[in-house]
Amino acid sequence: xxxxxxxxxxxxxxxxxxxxxxxxxxxxxxxxxxxxxxxxxxxxxxxxxxxxxxxxxxxxxxx
Numbered sequence: 924x925x926x927x928x929x930x931x932x933x934x935x936x937x938x939x940x941x942x943x944x945x946x947x948x949x950x951x952x953x954x955x956x957x958x959x960x961x962x963x964x965x966x967x968x969x970x971x972x973x974x975x976x977x978x979x980x981x982x983x984x985x986x
Contacts, residue, residue, distance in 0.1 A: 928955050934946075935951070935952050
């Protein structure tokens with residue numbers, strides 16, 4: 924996922940072509956934390972799916 928928000932040193936920053944601004948709003952920081960957590964969970968689920976699909980079928984052709 925590409926995002927203009929990055930976390931550095933425990934602080935969220937909004938990054939644009941002309942520079943960066945620290946996201947000081949606690950509600951925004953909380954929403955960004957939730958988004959990062961959800962994205963990480965989705966990445967783990969997708970990796971698990973790829974791993975399961977790459978495993979050769981067992982006896983009888985079943986996975």
